[in-house]
Amino acid sequence: MLASLSLILLCQLTGEAVVRGLGLPLPGPVLGLLLLLTLLLARDRFALLAHGPLGKDGVESASKGLLAHLSLLFVPAGVGVVQELDLLASHGIAIVLVLALSVVVTLLATVLTFRLVSRLLKQQDFR
Template sequence: MLASLSLILLCQLIGEAVVRGLGLPLPGPVLGLLLLLILLLARDRFALLARGPLRNDGVETASKGLLAHLSLLFVPAAVGVVQKLDLLASHGVAIILILAASVVVTLLVTVLTFRLVSRLLRQQDVP
């Protein structure tokens, strides 16, 4: 499990280094997760080509361990919020309004997308 956790953290480190080095407008951990996804897909493809059994350990076990304790990963975010309470106090109303508006826009876009896909599927079913 230690090697798998090291692989996850190494992918995150590589992603962070590439983003900072190239000045990409993307979070480093996101690029690291994409790298980890590519590595896992390549591992699965090579296992299928070699007709070997896929072992269900390694990164999967480490990730399940991380997910089991996911709430601990929110502690740094909560500390960051507490450190910026003065900003929340001065801009709290604007933040709440923007969050509410973004939720409404997200719901509207979701409903419109669902209706469009539903209409397209209904047209496809009718000969």
Template sequence: MLASLSLILLCQLIGEVVVRGLGLPLPGPVLGLLLLLLLLLARDRFALLARGPLRNDGVETASKGLLAHLSLLFVPAGVGVVQKLDLLASHGIAIILVLALSVIVTLLVTVLVFRLVSRLLRQQEVP
């Protein structure tokens, strides 16, 4: 499991270095996850080519262990909220309004995109 966690963290580190080095507008951990996905897909492809059994790598076990304790990652965010309670008290109404407005805009855009795509698909079906 230690090697698997090291692989996960190494992919995250590589992603962070590439993003900062190239100045990409993308979070480093996201690029690291994409790299990890590519590595896992390559591992599966090589296992299929070798016609050997796909052994259960520790990455799955390590990721399940991380997901089991995912709630611990919210502790720093909760501490940050508690530290900024005075700021939340002074700007709380504005924050709530912005959050509500962003949810409404997101829902409206989603509905519009869905309707547009369904209309386009309907036009393609009719000859």
């Protein structure tokens, strides 16, 4: 598991270094994630990559370890919220209204999409 987590962090570090070095308008972790995805897709083609941290056992143990401690990943977000309490207090009502509006818009979009797909599937059944 340690090797797999090290590989994840190495991909993130590589992405961050490339983005900063080339001045790309892209977050470093996103490029690192794309690098990790490329490595995972390539592991089936190359036997050398299929063993070790990229092997199915390595990925599975790392993912189980991350899921077991998933709540720890919310600590930085919670600290960020606590640091901005004065901002939340001054704009609290606007934030609540925007959140409520976004929930309503999301629900409406979901319902309309469901109805459209349902109608298209019914038309397809009659053909």
